[in-house]
Amino acid sequence: MEKLGFERRQRVVLVPFPFQGHITPMLQLGSIFHSKGFSITIAQTKFNSPNPSNYPEFTFLPLSDNLDNYDTSFCNMLNVISFVNTNCEGPFEDYMVQMLGEEDVQGEVACIVYDPIMNFVNVVANKLNLPTIVLKTTPATYMQSQVVMFQLLEEKLIPLPESQLQVSIPQIHPLRFKDLPLPATDKIPQDVLDFTQSYMDIKSSSAIIWNTANTLDHYPLQQLQQHFRVPIFPIGPFHKLAPNLTTSLMEEDNGCLSWLDKQAPNSVIYVSFGSLAIIDENALLEIARGLAKSEQPFLWVVRPSLLNGSNAMDFLPEDFKERTRERGCIVKWVPQRKVLAHPAVGGFFSHCGWNSTLESICEGVPLICMPFFTDQMVIARYMNYVWKVGVELENVLESGIEKGIRTLMVSEEGKVMRKRAFEMKLELEQCINGGGSSYESLDQLVEFIVSLAGRK
Incomplete structure (x- = not known):
C-alpha cells in the first residue's frame, strides 16, 4: 500500500470522543491515514487532550468544552456527552469554515471522520456540505447486539425475568440475554435508550470504518452491511498498522x-x-x-x-x-x-x-x-x-x-x-499483510476518501 501522489495533500479531519478508549484508535487511524499521504487535523476537546508535541505530523484544533471542574466520571457520562456536544458545535463550525476558506493553501478537506458520540459533527458537516465517515471503536458484534436489542424492545420481549438471563438469543447466538449491552431485566431509562439509538445512527455518513478484522467479525459485518447500506471498511487492528504511536493520556511506568x-x-x-x-x-x-x-x-x-x-x-x-x-x-x-x-x-x-x-x-x-x-x-x-x-x-x-x-x-x-x-x-x-482482508479494505478506504473529495 503505497502513498497516493496528491499534487496537494488532501486533508482528513478527525474528531474523537475525549476518553482514552476512543482517543487511542482515532490517533492510530490518523497515523494510518498520514502514512497514506493525507494531511491530518485532530479536532480535540481541551479536556483529555493529547500533547500535540507528541504528534508533530498532526495539526490540532482545540475545541472549547467548558469541562473545567465538571464531573467527568463514568457515572455522569450522559451529562458529559450532552455538555460536549452543546459546547463544541460552535467552535468546530468556526474552525471548519476557516479551513474551507484556506483550502488553496492548506489542501482540500476530503472528509471528516468522527466518533458517533460527537454528533455535533454531523450537524456542522451537513451545514457546510462536507462528507463524513463514522469510526466505530467497538467490535461489529457489539453493534449487531444493539440492533437486536432494539428489536427485542419493540417486540416487548424485554425486560424479562432474571431466570431467563442465561437463555441464548437466536438472532445473535451465542450471546445470551445477560450479554446484552443494557440490562435485560430492568426497564431501561429513556435517556439511555435515546443515547444508544443516537450512537447507533450513522446519520448522513457516507461509510463506516471499523477497528476490527473479518477474521473476528465476519458474520456481524455481513449483517451490518445489509442494515446500514453504506460501505463498511474493517481495517483493524489499528495498533498493528500504527505500531510506534504512543497514545496514553497517563504517565506509563516502564x-x-x-x-x-x-x-x-x-x-x-x-x-x-x-x-x-x-x-x-x-x-x-x-x-x-x-x-x-x-x-x-x-x-x-x-x-x-x-x-x-x-x-x-x-x-x-x-x-x-x-x-x-x-x-x-x-x-x-x-x-x-x-x-x-x-x-x-x-x-x-x-x-x-x-x-x-x-x-x-x-x-x-x-x-x-x-x-x-x-x-x-x-x-x-x-x-x-x-x-x-x-x-x-x-x-x-x-x-x-x-x-x-x-x-x-x-x-x-x-x-x-x-x-x-x-x-x-x-x-x-x-489480515494486515499484503493480500489480507484488512490490507485490501484499507486500500479501498483510501480510494473511497479520494472519491469523496472529488464529489464535493
Whole structure:
C-alpha cells in the first residue's frame, strides 16, 4: 500500500470522543491515514487532550468544552456527552469554515471522520456540505447486539425475568440475554435508550470504518452491511498498522518491564481494568485475595481512580502486600502493548475493553474476562465461547478469581487457550499483510476518501 501522489495533500479531519478508549484508535487511524499521504487535523476537546508535541505530523484544533471542574466520571457520562456536544458545535463550525476558506493553501478537506458520540459533527458537516465517515471503536458484534436489542424492545420481549438471563438469543447466538449491552431485566431509562439509538445512527455518513478484522467479525459485518447500506471498511487492528504511536493520556511506568525481565516465560498474569472502570472496596479486596491465593506471579495496574473517590492503593491490606511481595508488582499505569508482548506474560485479567482485547489477541495472550459495561459483556462472551481464548469467571469473589487464574495459567485448558491465542495472532497478522482482508479494505478506504473529495 503505497502513498497516493496528491499534487496537494488532501486533508482528513478527525474528531474523537475525549476518553482514552476512543482517543487511542482515532490517533492510530490518523497515523494510518498520514502514512497514506493525507494531511491530518485532530479536532480535540481541551479536556483529555493529547500533547500535540507528541504528534508533530498532526495539526490540532482545540475545541472549547467548558469541562473545567465538571464531573467527568463514568457515572455522569450522559451529562458529559450532552455538555460536549452543546459546547463544541460552535467552535468546530468556526474552525471548519476557516479551513474551507484556506483550502488553496492548506489542501482540500476530503472528509471528516468522527466518533458517533460527537454528533455535533454531523450537524456542522451537513451545514457546510462536507462528507463524513463514522469510526466505530467497538467490535461489529457489539453493534449487531444493539440492533437486536432494539428489536427485542419493540417486540416487548424485554425486560424479562432474571431466570431467563442465561437463555441464548437466536438472532445473535451465542450471546445470551445477560450479554446484552443494557440490562435485560430492568426497564431501561429513556435517556439511555435515546443515547444508544443516537450512537447507533450513522446519520448522513457516507461509510463506516471499523477497528476490527473479518477474521473476528465476519458474520456481524455481513449483517451490518445489509442494515446500514453504506460501505463498511474493517481495517483493524489499528495498533498493528500504527505500531510506534504512543497514545496514553497517563504517565506509563516502564519500570515494570525490568521486573518482567526477571520472571519465567508465560508465568505472569497481567491485571488491568482499563482507564474508566470503577470498583468498590469489596471488589478490590476480592481481587487482591484471589491473586494472593492463586500463588501466581502478577503485574497489577491499580490506577488511583480505580476506587471511586479514594486512592485504591491505600486500601490494599498489609497482609496481601506481605504475602505477595516476592511475586507481585503493583503500578499505577503501564505501557500495555509492551507488557503484553513480553515473553513473561502468560495471561491478561481484563475488563475486555476492545483496545485491550485486540492488543492481547495480537500478542497471543489469552484473557480472564471481568466485563463492567457496554461492549465488554459482548466481547467477554465472544472471547470465551466463540474465539475460545478467554476464561469466564464463575463469580467475582476471591474463589472465582483464584480458580480463573489457575485455569488460565497452570491447567491443560489454559495451554489449549494459549495455543489458540497464538493461532489467532497469526490470523490477524495475515489480515494486515499484503493480500489480507484488512490490507485490501484499507486500500479501498483510501480510494473511497479520494472519491469523496472529488464529489464535493
